[in-house]
Amino acid sequence: MRTLAYGSWPSPIDAALAAAHDGHPEYVGLVGDEAWWTAPRPTEGGRRTLVRRTADGTEQSVLPAPWNVRSRVIEYGGQPWAGATVEGEPLVVFVHFADQRLYRFRPGAAPEPLTPVSPVGGGLRWAEPQVRPDRGEVWCVLEEFTGDGPDDVRRVLAAVPLDGSAAQDRDGVRELTDARHRFVTGPRISPDGRQAAWLAWDHPRMPWDGTELLVAGIGEDGTFRAPRTVAGGPTESVAQVEWAPDGRLLYASDRTGWWNLYRDGQPLCPRAEEFGGPLWKLGHRWFAPLESGLVAVVHGRGATTLGILDPETGEVVDAAGPWTEFAPTLAVHGDRVVAVGASPRSAYEVVELDARTGRARVIGDPHDDAVDPAYYPEPQIRTFTGPAGRDIHAHIYPPHNPGCVAPGDTLPPYVVWAHGGPTGRAPLVLDLAIAYFTSRGIGVAEVDYGGSAGYGRAYRDRLREQWGVVDVEDCAAVALALAEEGTADRDRLAVRGGSAGGWTAAASLAGTDVYACGTIIYPILDLAGWATGETHDFESQYLESLVGPYAEVPARYAERSPTEHADRITAPFLLLQGLDDVICPPAQCERFLARMAGRQVPHAYIAFEGEGHGFRRAETTIRALEAELSLYAQVFGLNPPGVPTLELTK
Structure with a gap:
C-alpha cells in the first residue's frame, strides 16, 4: 500500500480502456429461438452492429463495417431493426445510419434496400419496424422531411413492401395514418390482427408530459380506420402500450403520479414506483x-x-x-x-x-473484467437535503484504489456529474469513465437533481420553469454537503455534464462560486437561440415547460443563459463539442466563446469532426477523458502519471 496524494494514484484503467468499453447492448429481440440485439463498436468509427445468438449459443456480429444499425428518427433514434422467421430462416430489416434507408437482410446474403433516399431536408427516416410476412410488408414509423428546416417534418405510420418495390419509389410506401399528430410511436397489433394501438403527442408537450393512446381498427385490406383515444391526455403520460395474448390492452400511465401498469383502464399493481419512463427513444420497452x-x-x-x-x-x-x-x-x-x-x-x-x-x-x-475489479469504485446511494428541505438523490463514488491511500490530513477532490435530459437519470452501473477518475483519487458524485426521472411525476415537475435554478441548486447542495461532512475538499470541487448536463455545468459556473473548474460537453448555452430554431424538432419546444413560454418570458431566457453572463464565469473550464451535432449545435459554443474572449479565464475548446450528440468514437472518448483529467490536474494541483497536458488559453 502506497501513500500518494489524491489524483496521483497510478491506475490500470486508462482512457483507451474506458473508451473501448463505452456504450452497451440495446434493442433486444427474439427471432424464433434466436436472440438478436444491437451492440456498440467504438473502435470501428462508433458504429452499432447487429448481433445474433443462435440456438446453440453461438454469438456473432452479422453485419460488418461499415453497416451501422441506428435510426435518426427524432434524432435520438429508436428501435432500428426487427425480424421474423420466414420459411425456417431469419428475415431481418434494419435502418442503416449513413443513409437512413430501411434494408432487408438474410444471414449470408448482402442487405438490400427497401426504401428510397429523399433529397429533401433530412430525408426519409424509419423506426420501430415490424415485419409482417402475412402482408408482405414492414409496418413502422416514417419521419419525412418536407423542407430544409428542422421543423419541416411530418410523422406517420407507414407500410413498406418487403419485396423492394419501393426502394426507388416513395409512392410505393403506403401510409397507414394521417399526419394529424406531430409525434407517433410504432403500432402494436392485436393478437387477432384487427386492431392497432400506438401513442401520439404534439408540441409543446414532451412525451413525459402527456401522450394519447390511440386505437384503430384494421380493415381486411390493411388500412386503418379512424382512430379513437382510449387513455392519456395533456397531463397524463402513457409511456408504452401492448396487447395481452387475450386481446386486452396493457399500458403504462402516470395518472397517479407514477408510471403504473393498467389493463383496460384498471390498475394491475398500484405502487409508488415506476413501471415506465421517459420516452427518449421510440421503442423503449419497460x-x-x-x-x-x-x-x-x-x-x-x-x-x-x-x-x-x-x-x-x-x-x-x-x-x-x-x-x-x-x-x-x-x-x-x-x-x-x-x-x-x-x-x-x-x-x-x-x-x-x-x-x-x-x-x-x-x-x-x-x-x-478488463482489469482487476478491485479498482472498480464502490458507490453509495445517498439522499441529501436541498433548499426548502427537498430531497436530492445521488450516487457517491469515493476515490478507490487497492494499492494507494492518501495522506491522512488531506481530503479528495470531487467532480459533480450532472446527467443529460434533463428528464433523465444516472443509472447505478459500472462505468469505466467514472472508474478512470476514482481509481486515480478523484471522487465522483452523480446527482439526480430535481427534474430527474425514476422518482415520480412530482419529482420530475420540480424543474418546470425552473431549469437553471433547481438543477444548479441541487448539484451545489450535494457538493457543499460533501465538503461540510468532510468527504470532499471544499477548494477542489468541479462540475461536469453533457447535453442538458452541460447546460447545468455552465450555468453552475456562471451562477455559483461552488466550483473551482468545470467540464462542459455538447451543451445548451443560449436558451433564446435554442428556442428559436437552433435545435431539432423533437425538443424545439421543450423549453416552454423547462423555462416558460418564450413569448411571455423572454427576459427569463436571457437571465439564465450562460452565454448572456459570460462575465460571471471566472473558473477555468473545458468545452467539448461534436461538429455534426444538430441537437446542441456548435454555434452555441462559438457564441459563448466569443463572449469569453479577452476575459483572461483559462479554458480549452476541443471540437470533434464526425461526432454528433453523444461521442461514439474511441479516439474521441480517449482525448476527451485525458483532457478532462488534465484540467483537474492543473486546477487542483494534481500529478496524474502519463496524462498529456491540456493547453489552456485565456
Whole structure:
C-alpha cells in the first residue's frame, strides 16, 4: 500500500480502456429461438452492429463495417431493426445510419434496400419496424422531411413492401395514418390482427408530459380506420402500450403520479414506483406480456429491476441475480424473457430469464473484467437535503484504489456529474469513465437533481420553469454537503455534464462560486437561440415547460443563459463539442466563446469532426477523458502519471 496524494494514484484503467468499453447492448429481440440485439463498436468509427445468438449459443456480429444499425428518427433514434422467421430462416430489416434507408437482410446474403433516399431536408427516416410476412410488408414509423428546416417534418405510420418495390419509389410506401399528430410511436397489433394501438403527442408537450393512446381498427385490406383515444391526455403520460395474448390492452400511465401498469383502464399493481419512463427513444420497452398471461416488467424507484407480474394478483416476483439496473428493452417468446442488465460491478449484458423457474443467466455480451475489479469504485446511494428541505438523490463514488491511500490530513477532490435530459437519470452501473477518475483519487458524485426521472411525476415537475435554478441548486447542495461532512475538499470541487448536463455545468459556473473548474460537453448555452430554431424538432419546444413560454418570458431566457453572463464565469473550464451535432449545435459554443474572449479565464475548446450528440468514437472518448483529467490536474494541483497536458488559453 502506497501513500500518494489524491489524483496521483497510478491506475490500470486508462482512457483507451474506458473508451473501448463505452456504450452497451440495446434493442433486444427474439427471432424464433434466436436472440438478436444491437451492440456498440467504438473502435470501428462508433458504429452499432447487429448481433445474433443462435440456438446453440453461438454469438456473432452479422453485419460488418461499415453497416451501422441506428435510426435518426427524432434524432435520438429508436428501435432500428426487427425480424421474423420466414420459411425456417431469419428475415431481418434494419435502418442503416449513413443513409437512413430501411434494408432487408438474410444471414449470408448482402442487405438490400427497401426504401428510397429523399433529397429533401433530412430525408426519409424509419423506426420501430415490424415485419409482417402475412402482408408482405414492414409496418413502422416514417419521419419525412418536407423542407430544409428542422421543423419541416411530418410523422406517420407507414407500410413498406418487403419485396423492394419501393426502394426507388416513395409512392410505393403506403401510409397507414394521417399526419394529424406531430409525434407517433410504432403500432402494436392485436393478437387477432384487427386492431392497432400506438401513442401520439404534439408540441409543446414532451412525451413525459402527456401522450394519447390511440386505437384503430384494421380493415381486411390493411388500412386503418379512424382512430379513437382510449387513455392519456395533456397531463397524463402513457409511456408504452401492448396487447395481452387475450386481446386486452396493457399500458403504462402516470395518472397517479407514477408510471403504473393498467389493463383496460384498471390498475394491475398500484405502487409508488415506476413501471415506465421517459420516452427518449421510440421503442423503449419497460414491460412485455407473456403467452401465459404474466407480464415481464422493468420497474423500480430510482434503480430498476426485472420481474414477473401476475396481473390477477398484482404480485411481482423479481429475478434473482447480481443485476441492479435494467435498461428499457425487453423481448419475450413463450416463457423466455430477454433483457439488458448491469450492476456497479458489471457493465450491461444480455440476460435471459425463464419465467417458469425464475432462473436468470447471461446469454450475450457478457461482462468481462478488463482489469482487476478491485479498482472498480464502490458507490453509495445517498439522499441529501436541498433548499426548502427537498430531497436530492445521488450516487457517491469515493476515490478507490487497492494499492494507494492518501495522506491522512488531506481530503479528495470531487467532480459533480450532472446527467443529460434533463428528464433523465444516472443509472447505478459500472462505468469505466467514472472508474478512470476514482481509481486515480478523484471522487465522483452523480446527482439526480430535481427534474430527474425514476422518482415520480412530482419529482420530475420540480424543474418546470425552473431549469437553471433547481438543477444548479441541487448539484451545489450535494457538493457543499460533501465538503461540510468532510468527504470532499471544499477548494477542489468541479462540475461536469453533457447535453442538458452541460447546460447545468455552465450555468453552475456562471451562477455559483461552488466550483473551482468545470467540464462542459455538447451543451445548451443560449436558451433564446435554442428556442428559436437552433435545435431539432423533437425538443424545439421543450423549453416552454423547462423555462416558460418564450413569448411571455423572454427576459427569463436571457437571465439564465450562460452565454448572456459570460462575465460571471471566472473558473477555468473545458468545452467539448461534436461538429455534426444538430441537437446542441456548435454555434452555441462559438457564441459563448466569443463572449469569453479577452476575459483572461483559462479554458480549452476541443471540437470533434464526425461526432454528433453523444461521442461514439474511441479516439474521441480517449482525448476527451485525458483532457478532462488534465484540467483537474492543473486546477487542483494534481500529478496524474502519463496524462498529456491540456493547453489552456485565456
